[in-house]
Amino acid sequence: MAKTVTITDTPAPAVQPYLDHHGRVASSLPGGDLSWLGNLRAEGIARFRKQGFPGARVEAWRYTNLRPLEKVAFEPAPAGGGPSAAVSVDLLPTVMPAGQPSHRLVFVDGAFRDDLSSIGTLPEGAVVTSLGHALNSHADLLERHLGRVGVTDSNPFQALNTAFLADGVVVHLPKGVAVAEPIEVVFIGTGGVSEKPTMHHPRILVVAEANSEATLVEHHLGQGVGTYFANHVTEIVAGEGARLHHYKVQRESTLAFHMATVTADLAKDASYDNFVLTMGGRLSRNEIKPVLNGTGVECRLSGAYMVNGQQHCDTTTVIDHAQPHCTSREVYKGVIDGTAKAVFQGKIIVRPDAQKTDGYQLNRALLLSDTAEIDSKPELEIYADDVKCSHGATAGELDDDQLFYLRARGIDLESARNLLIAAFLADAIEEVRIDTVREAFQGMVTGWLKTQRA
Amino acid sequence: MAATLETAEQVRAVTEQKYKYGFFTDIESDTAPKGLSEDTVRFISARKEEPEWLLEWRLKAYRHWLTMEEPNWGKLGYPPIDYQDAYYYSAPKVANKPKSLDEVDPELLRTYAKLGIPLKEQAILAGVEGAGDSPSIAVDAVFDSVSVATTFKKNLEEKGIIFCPISEAVQNHPELVKKYMGSVVPYSDNYFATLNSAVFTDGSFVYIPKGVRCPMELSTYFRINAKNTGQFERTLIIADEGSYVSYLEGCTAPQRDENQLHAAVVELITHDDAQIKYSTVQNWYPGDENGKGGIYNFVTKRGACRGKNSKISWTQVETGSAITWKYPSCILQGDNSVGEFYSVAITNNRQQADTGTKMIHIGKNTKSTIVSKGISAGKAQNTYRGLVKILPKADGARNFTQCDSLLIGDKCGAHTVPYIESRNRSARVEHEATTAKISEDQMFYCQQRGLSSEDAVSLIVNGFCKEVLKELPMEFAVEAQKLVGISLEGSVG
Numbered sequence: 001m002a003k004t005v006t007i008t009d010t011p012a013p014a015v016q017p018y019l020d021h022h023g024r025v026a027s028s029l030p031g032g033d034l035s036w037l038g039n040l041r042a043e044g045i046a047r048f049r050k051q052g053f054p055g056a057r058v059e060a061w062r063y064t065n066l067r068p069l070e071k072v073a074f075e076p077a078p079a080g081g082g083p084s085a086a087v088s089v090d091l092l093p094t095v096m097p098a099g100q101p102s103h104r105l106v107f108v109d110g111a112f113r114d115d116l117s118s119i120g121t122l123p124e125g126a127v128v129t130s131l132g133h134a135l136n137s138h139a140d141l142l143e144r145h146l147g148r149v150g151v152t153d154s155n156p157f158q159a160l161n162t163a164f165l166a167d168g169v170v171v172h173l174p175k176g177v178a179v180a181e182p183i184e185v186v187f188i189g190t191g192g193v194s195e196k197p198t199m200h201h202p203r204i205l206v207v208a209e210a211n212s213e214a215t216l217v218e219h220h221l222g223q224g225v226g227t228y229f230a231n232h233v234t235e236i237v238a239g240e241g242a243r244l245h246h247y248k249v250q251r252e253s254t255l256a257f258h259m260a261t262v263t264a265d266l267a268k269d270a271s272y273d274n275f276v277l278t279m280g281g282r283l284s285r286n287e288i289k290p291v292l293n294g295t296g297v298e299c300r301l302s303g304a305y306m307v308n309g310q311q312h313c314d315t316t317t318v319i320d321h322a323q324p325h326c327t328s329r330e331v332y333k334g335v336i337d338g339t340a341k342a343v344f345q346g347k348i349i350v351r352p353d354a355q356k357t358d359g360y361q362l363n364r365a366l367l368l369s370d371t372a373e374i375d376s377k378p379e380l381e382i383y384a385d386d387v388k389c390s391h392g393a394t395a396g397e398l399d400d401d402q403l404f405y406l407r408a409r410g411i412d413l414e415s416a417r418n419l420l421i422a423a424f425l426a427d428a429i430e431e432v433r434i435d436t437v438r439e440a441f442q443g444m445v446t447g448w449l450k451t452q453r454a
Numbered sequence: 455m456a457a458t459l460e461t462a463e464q465v466r467a468v469t470e471q472k473y474k475y476g477f478f479t480d481i482e483s484d485t486a487p488k489g490l491s492e493d494t495v496r497f498i499s500a501r502k503e504e505p506e507w508l509l510e511w512r513l514k515a516y517r518h519w520l521t522m523e524e525p526n527w528g529k530l531g532y533p534p535i536d537y538q539d540a541y542y543y544s545a546p547k548v549a550n551k552p553k554s555l556d557e558v559d560p561e562l563l564r565t566y567a568k569l570g571i572p573l574k575e576q577a578i579l580a581g582v583e584g585a586g587d588s589p590s591i592a593v594d595a596v597f598d599s600v601s602v603a604t605t606f607k608k609n610l611e612e613k614g615i616i617f618c619p620i621s622e623a624v625q626n627h628p629e630l631v632k633k634y635m636g637s638v639v640p641y642s643d644n645y646f647a648t649l650n651s652a653v654f655t656d657g658s659f660v661y662i663p664k665g666v667r668c669p670m671e672l673s674t675y676f677r678i679n680a681k682n683t684g685q686f687e688r689t690l691i692i693a694d695e696g697s698y699v700s701y702l703e704g705c706t707a708p709q710r711d712e713n714q715l716h717a718a719v720v721e722l723i724t725h726d727d728a729q730i731k732y733s734t735v736q737n738w739y740p741g742d743e744n745g746k747g748g749i750y751n752f753v754t755k756r757g758a759c760r761g762k763n764s765k766i767s768w769t770q771v772e773t774g775s776a777i778t779w780k781y782p783s784c785i786l787q788g789d790n791s792v793g794e795f796y797s798v799a800i801t802n803n804r805q806q807a808d809t810g811t812k813m814i815h816i817g818k819n820t821k822s823t824i825v826s827k828g829i830s831a832g833k834a835q836n837t838y839r840g841l842v843k844i845l846p847k848a849d850g851a852r853n854f855t856q857c858d859s860l861l862i863g864d865k866c867g868a869h870t871v872p873y874i875e876s877r878n879r880s881a882r883v884e885h886e887a888t889t890a891k892i893s894e895d896q897m898f899y900c901q902q903r904g905l906s907s908e909d910a911v912s913l914i915v916n917g918f919c920k921e922v923l924k925e926l927p928m929e930f931a932v933e934a935q936k937l938v939g940i941s942l943e944g945s946v947g
Contacts, residue, residue, distance in 0.1 A: 059527070352864065367879035370846065376874040382889050385861035389889040393874055395844075396882040 012052045014070035019049060022163050025076050029166050031135040037165070040147045044162025051156040060154055063343040063375040064314045068283055069257050074199035074229045076164060077109035095219050095249060095440045096184050103128050103183045105169055109190055109228070110200025112167050116186075126177050131168035131203055141172055145207050149235040150263025150289050157259040157287075161201040161233040168203035173212035173242070182215040182245075182434065189256055191226035199229035206235070208242040210267075215245040215434055222253025222280060229257040236264035236272065240294065243271045247437050249444060252280035254309060261287045268294030268323075275432045277441050278305035278313050279448055285314035285343075292319070292326040292354075302331040302431035304441075306448050307340035314343040321354040324384075330361040333428040335421055336372035337452060346391065347379040354384050361391035366398065366424055418449040486543035492516060495652050498543045502621045502655075505628060515641035515651030522645050528808040529837040529869055532750065532777055535715060542653045542686070609670070615699075616661040617672055620688050623659035630661055634692055638721040638758045638785070646717040646779075647754040654688035654719065662697035662728070671927055673702040687718040693728035695761065700731040700927055716775075717752045726761030726788065731769070733926050735934050738774035743832075745804030748776025755782035756812075759791035759820075767794040768811065769925040771934040776805060781839065783812035786820035786848075793822040796922040800938065801834030801866070810840035810871075815848040815881065824855040827919045831862035837869040844881040851881040859889040860918055912938070 011019060022045045031037045053070050054061040096102045105128070106116035112130035119128055127138060134142055147162050169185050187202060208214065220230065230252060238244055252258045258281040266272050276286050290299050299319060307313050319328045328348065336342045348359045365374040378391040398420050406416035425445055432438040486497045495516050499509040524535070610617050616627060623631050641651040662668055693699055703720075716738070722730045732755075741748025751774075757766035768782040778801075784793025795811035813822035822842065830836035838857045859868035870887045892914050900910035916923070916938055926934055 355864070365876075367876065367881075370879060371877075372879060373875070373877045375876075376872075376885075378870075378872060378874075378885065378887070380859075380870040380887060380889055381867070382859070382861065382869060383867045385864045385866070385891045387861075387889060387891075391870070391885075391887050393872070393885040394883060395874065395876040397879040 011049050015049060015052045017073055018160065018163075019045065021076055025164070029164070030132050031139075034135065034139060034143070036143050037135070037146075041163050041165060044147070044159045044165070047153060047159035048156050048163055051153060051159065053156060058154075060316065060345070063345070063377075064283070064285060064312065066283075069229065072197050072227060072229070072257075074197045077111065077198040077200045077228075094184065094186065095217050095247075095437060096182055097436060097440070100181070100436075102181045103179070104186065105130060105184070106186045106188070107167065107202055108188045109198055110167055110187070110202045110230070120181070123177050123179060125174040126179055127170060127172035128179070128183055129170050131170050131205070132166070134170040138170060138172065141207065142170065142205070145235065145237055146203070146205055147235075149237060149265045150291065155261055155287060157231050158233050158261045158263075161203060161231050161261070164199075164201040165203050166201070168205070171204075171206040171208075171214065171216065173208045173214055175209045175239075176211045177209075178213040179215070182217045182437065184217045184219065187218065187220045187230065187232070189220070189222045189224075189228045189230050189252055191222060191224045191228040191253055191256060197227045197229070199231060201231045201233070204232070204234040206244065207237045208239060208244055210239040211241040212239070213243040215437070216247070217437055218246075218248040219251075220249065220258065220280070221251045222256050224253070225255075227255040227257070227282070228253070230259070232258075232260040234260070234262040236262070236266075236290075238264065238266045238270040238272055240267045241269045242267070244273075245434060246272065246274045247432060247434070247441075248275070249277040249441060250280055250284060250286075251444075252284065254280060254282055254311060256281050258284035260285065262289065264290035266290055266292050266294065266297045266299060269296040270294065271298040273300040273431070273433065274302070275429075275441075276303040276305075276315070277429075277444065278303065278307070278315070279444065281311065281313065283312045285316065287316045289318045290320065292321050292323060292328065295323050295325040297323070297326040299326070299328045300330070300431060301328075302428050304332070304425045304428040304445070305334040305342055306425070306445070307334070307342055308337040308452065309340060310338070311340040312343075313340075314345075316343075316345040318347045318349065319359065321348070321350045321357045321359065323351075324353060324355045324357065326354065327358045328360070330363075331428050331431050332363045333425050334363075334365045334374070335368060335425065336365060336374055337368040339369070339371040341373040341375070343375045344393070345377045345379070347381060348389055348391070350380075350382040350384050350387050350389065352383040355386040357384065357387040357389065359387070359389040363391075363393045364424075365395045366421065367395060368397070368421075421449060422446060485541050488541055489538040490540070490542060490653065494542050498653055498655060501543060502624070504621075504624055507632065508624060511636070511641060512652050515648050516653075518642050519645070519648040519652055522648060524645050528779055528839070529835060529871075530777055530779065530806045530808050532806075535750065537649075540715060543655055610668070613666050613669065614663040615666060615668055616659065618659055620654075620657045620659040620690060623690075627659070627661070630692065631659070631690070634721065634723055635688075635690055636721075638723060638756050639719050639754050644754060646752040647719050650686045650688060650717045650719045650754070654686040657687035657689040657718070658691075659689075660691040660699060660701065662693045662699045664694045665696040666694075667697065668699040671700045671702050673704070685714075685716045685718065687720075689718070689720040691720075691722045691730055691732070693722075693724045693730050693764075695725045696727040698729045701733070702927060702930055703732070703734045704737070704930070704933070715750050715752070718754070720753070720755040720782075722757030722766055724757070724759050724761055724764035724766055724788075724791075727763045728761060729765040729767075730757065731767045731927075732757070732782070733930055734768075734770040734772075735926075735930055735937065736770065736772045736774050736778070737937055740774050740803065740805045741776040743803045745776065748805070749774065750777045751775040751780065752777070753780040755780065756785065757783065757793070758785045759788050759793065759817075761791070762788040762817075763790045764788050765792040765794070767792075767796075767925070769794075769796040769922065770798070770809075771922070771926070771930075771937060772797070772799040772807060772809060773937045775807075778805075778807040778809050780809045781811055783814070784822060785814045785816065786822065786851075787816045788820075789817040790819045791817055792820070794925075795822075795824045795826070796925040797826045798829070798919045798922045798934075798938070799827070799836055799838075800829045801831070801836045803832040803834060805832075805834045807835070808837040808839055810838045812841040813843070813853060815842075815844045815851040815853070818848060819850040819852075820848055821852045822854075824853070824857070825921050826855075826857045827922055828857070828859040828868055829862065829915060829918070830859065830866040830868045833865045835867045835869070837871060838887075839871045841873040842875070842883055842885070843873075844876040844878050844883060846877045848878050849880050851878060853881075853883045855885040856921075857885075857887040858918065859887075860915070861889065861891050
């Protein structure tokens with residue numbers, strides 16, 4: 001059927017409350033004295049209004065139904081964390097092992113919590129701070145970079161994040177600076193602490209100049225019993241030869257909505273790797289869109305997802321090979337149980353001049369129940385001839401022969417299944433290059449399996 | 455890069471080849487007034503002396519079509535089609551229906567001769583009735599819109615096989631047509647299929663009775679002829695329990711400056727243990743090197759494996775048309791039914807192809823195989839678009855998909871858009887896709903052994919397509935291999 005685009009003056013009913021909230025809070029958002037920021041937010045809400053919540057007719061959203069999200073009336077989370085200030089540091093599960101030096105920033109319902117964070121010692125010139133602070137200390141840097149990478153009219157959540165932009169993380173690495181320890185960012189959604197469903201729109205901006213290096217670890221988790229809407233946007237600018245490792249684990253409450261958009265602009269010889277471990281969320285989407293904007297870029301996107309119950313998780317990637325001699329690699333593996341549904345949409349674009357592109361993509365899904373569903377759409381769009389691109393996608397259940405092999409050796413069914421599932425996911429998790437992070441992720445997978453029925 | 459330059463050079467050389475089958479046969483046509491309206495639909499129906507129910511069906515389709523929008527999701531670009539600026543019916547003037555080939559307009563026979571389809575020869579060839587040693591072909595020749603020659607009818611009648619123009623089937627076997635037409639592709643299916651339902655002029659009808667194995671390949675040669683006539687073929691093939699039929703469809707069209715619309719509908723139905731093999735070689739006029747002219751080919755082809763253990767196999771070699779929009783599909787309803795799709799799509803110059811398949815697994819232990827080879831040269835765009843859908847009850851379903859693209863030259867595009875939806879855990883779905891060019895190593899290897907660069911390309915491309923070409927019946931394999939060679943002659947990578 002034809003895609004119909006309706007342009008009307010009255011926004012859709014689900015959109016209006018967001019416009020109202022914006023109208024109410026815009027003037028009190030931080031950095032109100034910065035005119036460029038005001039303009040950016042205004043542009044964001046205009047874009048959001050224009051796009052609304054896309055329906056299934058919009059190709060990029062054909063498998064992810066946003067109705068459940070549209071039905072909830074979210075209010076902006078109170079500034080400063082509000083009543084959730086009660087969250088204590090002792091309760092914080094972290095990815096990085098305790099006792100090691102690290103740089104940790106903690107956000108509760110999208111607001112930076114100085115009291116829970118410890119930024120630690122950084123190499124000279126490096127900046128790791130909250131966006132709220134950076135609006136005072138590094139306004140120039142923000143003005144130059146914020147809201148500049150991969151802005152499109154096909155992602156209303158990115159626009160919505162810009163409209164409500166208030167807090168988040170700013171990382172700036174000057175030329176040649178390497179931050180050895182991972183920068184860990186913990187996002188806690190509290191949902192039920194306040195009576196009404198809340199939403200927050202944190203922004204991460206990473207500006208890595210030539211030959212700098214850093215590891216960013218995002219840890220998203222939910223506490224409390226209510227629903228909330230975490231709408232994240234991460235912008236990455238990697239200069240020549242910069243090396244960025246970007247790892248994320250999403251363990252939101254199973255009532256939560258989690259939307260994350262990552263855009264990256266990668267210059268010559270830069271290397272960027274991204275891994276997402278998805279476990280939580282009622283409805284979640286990771287949209288990752290790097291543009292390989294110089295020769296010799298190496299880009300690796302990978303992830304593992306484990307969903308159960310009524311969860312819906314969506315992984316959408318677009319790797320844009322804009323320049324020749326770049327390499328991209330994607331490995332995604334997922335396990336789907338209960339009546340959960342997983343979506344994988346992976347697109348590789350090779351622009352006319354991007355000769356000698358090497359692109360590889362793999363998505364494999366295991367269906368563990370009779371009601372689980374996987375929708376997969378690996379896509380190649382190629383305009384250059386001297387390229388090597390491939391993708392593979394599979395869906396199926398655990399191999400009976402393998403189960404039999406293990407059981408014949410005296411391993412009980414549950415352990416055998418868990419062993420096979422862990423091994424299945426390990427292929428993806430091995431893409432994580434930092435040992436401590438990989439081991440932590442593996443531990444989480446093992447923990448998840450233990451909570452599942454056999 | 456020298457190789458790239460060379461490639462571009464050679465692709466241009468290919469471009470300059472004139473369309474081999476570009477000629478225009480001057481036969482008086484009995485034509486409907488230009489444009490599309492309820493009157494046009496009534497005109498066609500009246501000309502065909504159709505029963506009331508069919509006219510009603512056509513009108514229902516037409517009225518529905520008015521409410522529809524032209525699809526735009528394909529990776530295709532073309533100027534808007536003016537549906538009022540075309541003739542929807544044109545029939546070669548024949549006073550009486552020819553009783554034998556001799557009565558057919560000699561001009562028409564000459565046309566076939568130019569196309570290399572010696573009808574007479576085939577008639578003689580098939581005269582070997584009963585001997586059955588050499589495979590024979592029955593041709594239901596579609597010249598413009600009306601079938602003017604149907605051969606070997608008798609031969610087939612003895613077995614109880616019905617092979618005739620669909621308009622004739624409407625007269626002689628209304629119960630079959632009524633029962634099956636629109637049962638796989640409903641009149642409201644999609645924009646082009648709905649248009650076809652309203653104005654279809656002719657096509658083939660095949661019915662293979664229970665337990666009969668059709669003794670020969672059935673074939674229809676389509677030809678677009680009269681100026682500005684869109685062709686709206688409707689083909690319906692029914693294979694009853696335990697029967698088998700292999701059907702060939704081949705097309706060439708005369709050179710023409712105006713774009714011609716072609717919106718065919720093909721419906722296949724297999725009952726228990728039946729099998730239909732449907733092969734297409736499509737070589738319509740692709741337009742000149744600037745994309746001028748050429749056929750717009752918007753086809754809806756769909757097969758329903760209704761019965762247990764039934765099988766539908768699509769094989770297509772698509773080298774022609776300016777625009778190809780075609781997704782031969784299988785609905786695997788019966789348990790253990792099998793769907794296959796083998797495709798070679800070659801696009802050159804400014805040709806655009808958006809083609810693929812849909813495999814809908816409904817029954818248990820249903821299997822499907824998709825092998826698609828796309829070759830893109832010149833400034834062409836070649837897209838594979840496919841859907842594999844496993845429904846919750848399709849226990850043990852199995853799909854394997856392989857999509858390979860080959861690019862020749864740096865101005866063309868090759869795209870792969872597969873949709874994979876699985877809702878059954880015991881189903882296994884595998885999809886693989888690759889994109890590459892003819893490597894310099896491969897060329898060097900061949901040339902070093904004394905092959906000319908042209909032979910080397912032909913060899914490599916034919917090797918690339920082999921998996922698909924080997925699925926074609928013998929009669930077509932030769933033509934297809936030649937077509938692959940011609941389409942890419944000289945384009946060394």
